[in-house]
Amino acid sequence: MAPDSELLEAAAVLHDVGYAPDLATSGFHPLDGARFLQMVDAPKRLVDLIAHHSYALLEARMRGLEHDLAAFDDEGPSVVRDALWYCDITTTPDGDATTGPQRIAEIKERYGPDSLVTQFITEASPELLAAVNRTENRLRAAIASA
Numbered sequence: 001m002a003p004d005s006e007l008l009e010a011a012a013v014l015h016d017v018g019y020a021p022d023l024a025t026s027g028f029h030p031l032d033g034a035r036f037l038q039m040v041d042a043p044k045r046l047v048d049l050i051a052h053h054s055y056a057l058l059e060a061r062m063r064g065l066e067h068d069l070a071a072f073d074d075e076g077p078s079v080v081r082d083a084l085w086y087c088d089i090t091t092t093p094d095g096d097a098t099t100g101p102q103r104i105a106e107i108k109e110r111y112g113p114d115s116l117v118t119q120f121i122t123e124a125s126p127e128l129l130a131a132v133n134r135t136e137n138r139l140r141a142a143i144a145s146a
Contacts, residue, residue, distance in 0.1 A: 011084045100129045
């Protein structure tokens with residue numbers, strides 16, 4: 001088993017836990033999910049990955065929640081962080097596989113042109129797609145070396 005594979009799996013499963021109505025205190029799901037996981041004594045790195053998944057820092061700035069999110073560490077463009085962003089941006093809300101550009105288009109359509117989420121995803125797209133590309137390159141290299 002690869003290092004951090006269990007951490008990545010847990011983060012991929014839990015990254016949207018903050019959408020749960022009983023947990024949605026700030027209305028910003030990465031922050032609400034991280035606060036919940038911190039409260040139940042989840043491992044710090046898992047909590048931090050949830051807090052910062054899919055370029056949450058940018059949306060936190062747009063929502064005036066950057067200071068709140070700063071309570072959690074962002075490990076930067078690591079292999080695990082990139083892979084978590086990849087999992088989020090290449091999966092539909094129903095759990096089906098999609099491409100990064102298709103997922104971004106779906107989010108824009110679902111939220112509409114005047115939404116803060118649409119503004120966020122438009123601005124975040126280069127960073128999100130870069131994480132997808134880095135992860136796909138790593139996957140190709142791993143397959144080629146196997």
